[in-house]
Amino acid sequence: MNSIELEKRFFELVPSHPPNAWEIEEYMEQLGPLPDPQQKIILDQVPVIWPVSHALCYSYLSCAGSALACLHPNQLSQWVAATLDIYERDGLHEAQMFMANVESNFLCRIRGEAGILLSDVAPRLTPYAHSIAERKIAFATGHHMYTDTETIFLPHEITLFQEEEDNFLLYKLMVTFQLGLLRCNTYDFSLPLDQLRHNGIEKTYGKKLHLETILLEDFFSLFPEPRLGEDLFTLVEGMRVNAYLAANFPGIWRDTARLRTALAKFRPSLNRLTGKARIIEVLYRYAMTGKPISDGGFKRSIFDLALAALADSWSTPEESATRAMAIYALLEEIGGLYDPVESLPYLGRLHPAEAMNVRLKRREETKENFIKALAAILLPENQPAGQEDSSDKAGIPAPKISGDEGVALMISQQKDKEDVRNKTEPNGPIQFLTVGGLDIEIPEPLRMLGDQILDDLGHIPNEYIAAAQGMAGRAAPTTQAASTPTGESLVAPLTYDEWDFRRAGFRKDWCILRQRRILPVKGTFVANTLEKYRGLLMQLKKQFEMLRCQERFVKGQRDGDDIDLDAVIESISDTRAGRAASERLFVKLLRDERNIAVLFLVDMSSSTEGWVSQALKEALILMGEALEVLGDRYARRNTPGWARPSDMLRA
Amino acid sequence: MEQRLEEHLIIEEPFYLQQGDELAIALAAYEHAIPLLLKGPTGCGKTRFMQHLAWKLKRPLVTVSCHDDLSTSDLVGRYLIKGGEAVWIDGPLTLAVRHGAICYLDEIVEARKDTTVVIHPLADDRRELPIEKRGELLTAPPEFMLTISYNPGYQSVLKDLKQSTRQRFIALEFAYPPPGLETEIVQHESGVDGQTAGALVRLGAMTRNLKDAGLPEGASTRLLIHAGKLMQSDMDARRACRAAITETLTDEPELLAAISEMVSSLF
Numbered sequence: 039m040n041s042i043e044l045e046k047r048f049f050e051l052v053p054s055h056p057p058n059a060w061e062i063e064e065y066m067e068q069l070g071p072l073p074d075p076q077q078k079i080i081l082d083q084v085p086v087i088w089p090v091s092h093a094l095c096y097s098y099l100s101c102a103g104s105a106l107a108c109l110h111p112n113q114l115s116q117w118v119a120a121t122l123d124i125y126e127r128d129g130l131h132e133a134q135m136f137m138a139n140v141e142s143n144f145l146c147r148i149r150g151e152a153g154i155l156l157s158d159v160a161p162r163l164t165p166y167a168h169s170i171a172e173r174k175i176a177f178a179t180g181h182h183m184y185t186d187t188e189t190i191f192l193p194h195e196i197t198l199f200q201e202e203e204d205n206f207l208l209y210k211l212m213v214t215f216q217l218g219l220l221r222c223n224t225y226d227f228s229l230p231l232d233q234l235r236h237n238g239i240e241k242t243y244g245k246k247l248h249l250e251t252i253l254l255e256d257f258f259s260l261f262p263e264p265r266l267g268e269d270l271f272t273l274v275e276g277m278r279v280n281a282y283l284a285a286n287f288p289g290i291w292r293d294t295a296r297l298r299t300a301l302a303k304f305r306p307s308l309n310r311l312t313g314k315a316r317i318i319e320v321l322y323r324y325a326m327t328g329k330p331i332s333d334g335g336f337k338r339s340i341f342d343l344a345l346a347a348l349a350d351s352w353s354t355p356e357e358s359a360t361r362a363m364a365i366y367a368l369l370e371e372i373g374g375l376y377d378p379v380e381s382l383p384y385l386g387r388l389h390p391a392e393a394m395n396v397r398l399k400r401r402e403e404t405k406e407n408f409i410k411a412l413a414a415i416l417l418p419e420n421q422p423a424g425q426e427d428s429s430d431k432a433g434i435p436a437p438k439i440s441g442d443e444g445v446a447l448m449i450s451q452q453k454d455k456e457d458v459r460n461k462t463e464p465n466g467p468i469q470f471l472t473v474g475g476l477d478i479e480i481p482e483p484l485r486m487l488g489d490q491i492l493d494d495l496g497h498i499p500n501e502y503i504a505a506a507q508g509m510a511g512r513a514a515p516t517t518q519a520a521s522t523p524t525g526e527s528l529v530a531p532l533t534y535d536e537w538d539f540r541r542a543g544f545r546k547d548w549c550i551l552r553q554r555r556i557l558p559v560k561g562t563f564v565a566n567t568l569e570k571y572r573g574l575l576m577q578l579k580k581q582f583e584m585l586r587c588q589e590r591f592v593k594g595q596r597d598g599d600d601i602d603l604d605a606v607i608e609s610i611s612d613t614r615a616g617r618a619a620s621e622r623l624f625v626k627l628l629r630d631e632r633n634i635a636v637l638f639l640v641d642m643s644s645s646t647e648g649w650v651s652q653a654l655k656e657a658l659i660l661m662g663e664a665l666e667v668l669g670d671r672y673a674r675r676n677t678p679g680w681a682r683p684s685d686m687l688r689a
Numbered sequence: 690m691e692q693r694l695e696e697h698l699i700i701e702e703p704f705y706l707q708q709g710d711e712l713a714i715a716l717a718a719y720e721h722a723i724p725l726l727l728k729g730p731t732g733c734g735k736t737r738f739m740q741h742l743a744w745k746l747k748r749p750l751v752t753v754s755c756h757d758d759l760s761t762s763d764l765v766g767r768y769l770i771k772g773g774e775a776v777w778i779d780g781p782l783t784l785a786v787r788h789g790a791i792c793y794l795d796e797i798v799e800a801r802k803d804t805t806v807v808i809h810p811l812a813d814d815r816r817e818l819p820i821e822k823r824g825e826l827l828t829a830p831p832e833f834m835l836t837i838s839y840n841p842g843y844q845s846v847l848k849d850l851k852q853s854t855r856q857r858f859i860a861l862e863f864a865y866p867p868p869g870l871e872t873e874i875v876q877h878e879s880g881v882d883g884q885t886a887g888a889l890v891r892l893g894a895m896t897r898n899l900k901d902a903g904l905p906e907g908a909s910t911r912l913l914i915h916a917g918k919l920m921q922s923d924m925d926a927r928r929a930c931r932a933a934i935t936e937t938l939t940d941e942p943e944l945l946a947a948i949s950e951m952v953s954s955l956f
């Protein structure tokens with residue numbers, strides 16, 4: 039199609055709100071030279087974009103031709119969908135940048151040769167991330183690279199460099215940098231208002247502030263140009279992480295020096311940038327390469343002042359904020375509005391709101407688990423006295439705790455170790471739980487939960503402890519009343535007590551069991567579960583392996599397969615010494631066999647639908663898998679009754 | 690006989706940095722003649738601690754590494770035939786009791802259950818060692834101390850220490866030393882500079898975070914020292930870590946790759 043035909047086709051595609059012919063003329067001319075099939079594919083997406091944004095549609099028309107040189111035609115619609123997502127979330131500019139990226143960043147000619155997929159690198163970077171973050175970190179594909187503190191979002195594929203190794207290294211740099219943000223507590227940002235006052239931002243920008251402290255998501259909006267504030271903070275904070283990585287992970291910093299310099303070459307050309315954007319870009323490049331740029335026609339004096347503000351080292355995100363504010367003030371001199379430049383490829387943009395959400399979610403979960411764990415040790419029958427892990431004061435009888443006695447609880451800080459070399463955080467790990475003036479050593483899982491809460495909130499709220507006390511008090515009578523069904527004859531229907539997690543006790547004869555036969559079904563659930571818990575499974579197998587019955591020789595037997603030479607010699611010596619000699623002179627091959635049977639009943643009814651049943655099923659699969667190692671006989675009897683299948687396991 | 694025991698006396702002070710109050714507790718236990726149980730992962734300094742304690746108390750240290758073939762006679766003693774005559778030879782435990790030494794039974798859970806039982810009368814307040822074959826009942830002098838060690842981490846459930854055994858002891862829990870201390874130890878033992886030792890300790894800590902990812906035990910202080918020693922022999926840092934740490938920890942390809950990435954990030 040020539041440009042006239044293209045125009046005609048365009049108008050057919052957008053019956054409502056058609057543009058003026060001269061508005062699209064330029065774009066149709068760009069499409070003109072493309073082969074017909076490509077033109078068609080490109081125009082097919084117009085009805086998708088046009089109603090959303092005309093401006094975006096124009097950008098699309100100018101980028102699409104070159105994008106098709108990189109993208110497979112089938113991927114075009116995905117790419118457009120992704121662009122629209124970004125448009126709706128981050129606005130026109132971001133969406134335009136995203137489109138331009140296909141062209142500038144994803145070097146099409148090497149696609150498929152040296153490119154490396156996230157799914158290829160994830161297996162080895164997952165444990166790597168875990169080891170640095172000290173907790174599980176997931177990877178997921180995303181249009182932007184960032185972390186919400188639990189997941190790191192990364193590009194689906196990296197094809198930027200010619201060598202596969204370099205592309206991998208870029209993934210590793212991205213991951214390490216995002217972990218650096220976590221290690222450097224970027225998202226723990228909380229700026230006291232006093233400090234802001236001190237910096238005069240309130241006066242300068244006339245914002246009325248009501249909060250005592252400013253969190254990161256609110257910080258950017260303090261600036262007249264929030265995006266400039268954000269970019270400056272991100273840049274300064276990025277420099278801090280740079281310094282952290284260079285000091286603590288010098289290996290990767292050295293390995294990627296070449297890469298970072300190369301990445302600087304993919305940046306938008308300085309000549310295309312003006313005003314504030316130009317300085318920001320120069321600073322970005324400085325952050326990437328560590329080398330200041332000497333030419334480029336930007337305001338030298340401002341750049342030098344900005345560099346001076348970043349010269350020494352600093353250690354908190356709040357200090358980064360102070361410095362960002364200082365540079366922001368410097369940039370005011372330039373005037374004009376800031377036209378955002380692309381962020382650093384391994385730093386990306388910060389997503390404080392998402393990080394906060396994740397944090398709140400985690401806080402809620404930790405709270406729940408903590409209350410449950412604490413309630414468990416406060417239960418009357420769990421009180422220390424004979425307990426194995428009670429402290430050295432086990433001799434003193436512990437007071438009985440119950441809800442209505444209202445015993446005061448207090449978690450005290452670590453107090454018995456005076457090791458100064460161990461530089462712990464101001465709070466120190468909690469080690470003791472004081473119940474009625476008595477120290478009880480806290481079991482490991484509870485201690486870890488407590489530490490997490492301390493890390494997060496700085497203290498353990500009283501309401502947590504009160505809730506646990508309440509739960510323990512409430513649960514006490516039920517637990518005592520519970521009894522195990524013994525001596526029941528095997529006539530149908532069988533009844534069992536059922537555990538009720540809400541009251542942390544058993545419900546008497548609550549569940550009725552009937553057996554039925556089910557037909558096998560196919561699915562990926564088993565395979566997925568095995569893949570998902572690979573690490574755990576390995577550990578389980580190891581544990582089960584240790585339980586494996588072995589064949590072994592035992593010495594010193596009364597009868598057996600062979601003579602125990604050591605024993606014979608010893609018996610001769612004993613005889614010579616005039617002592618009664620042992621009669622245990624044989625070696626025997628012993629084969630142990632386990633002689634117990636275990637039956638697990640698992641409730642798969644609707645009351646456990648959702649994550650509970652998911653977790654149950656996963657646990658069963660893992661258990662079955664681990665049991666394989668044992669070599670014992672076992673059977674799973676998924677025999678769903680009207681609501682409750684059972685799972686039978688025989689060892 | 691005295692001769693044999695003299696060899697076990699430690700003359701030079703073994704290098705040992707305290708992690709906490711373990712020395713004070715051990716000394717108090719010694720004073721009250723209560724035996725010690727050392728728990729902790731491999732290579733975290735249990736043996737070194739015992740050497741230091743023995744030196745401090747100026748008592749010989751008799752160490753027995755337990756294995757599943759260790760019999761009561763191996764510990765207590767037996768008759769041997771010498772020149773046609775049956776001669777009684779004291780086992781290491783008897784030797785230590787007789788001369789008021791410190792007896793350290795390393796990895797006690799490895800020993801057979803029936804063997805473990807001989808230490809029972811010795812480990813409670815009777816402090817007696819019956820030598821059945823000779824019809825002799827030895828009472829331990831106040832200088833004698835019994836110490837056992839075990840690693841709760843990877844022991845099989847079947848090999849757990851019996852309550853009746855463990856409840857005779859005062860338990861000292863050993864963990865890998867905190868970073869500052871571990872750095873000092875690695876630096877001193879291997880001779881590397883502080884910065885390298887610090888990086889090795891960080892690597893150790895990182896590998897110890899991998900429990901959930903399928904690595905049952907992270908790199909011990911001992912491994913970090915090994916890596917440091919290789920580096921002292923002018924070996925490339927990454928190569929040294931691979932040989933001393935990565936490859937010793939696992940055979941699992943993905944974990945190997947992950948640990949290699951840690952190494953190349955740090956060195």
Ligand SMILES: Nc1ncnc2c1ncn2[C@@H]1O[C@H](COP(=O)(O)OP(=O)(O)OP(=O)(O)O)[C@@H](O)[C@H]1O
Nearest residue numbers: 704705706731732733734735736737874878910911
């Ligand atoms: N606190 C410490 N002070 C000095 N050196 C230490 C300390 N902790 C560990 N080390 C060093 O670590 C090495 C390993 O420690 P050691 O042999 O005592 O371990 P272990 O706990 O007995 O291990 P295993 O259970 O495998 O026998 C020692 O040789 C020593 O160099």
Ligand SMILES: [Mg+2]
Nearest residue numbers: 735736737795
């Ligand atoms: Mg040892």
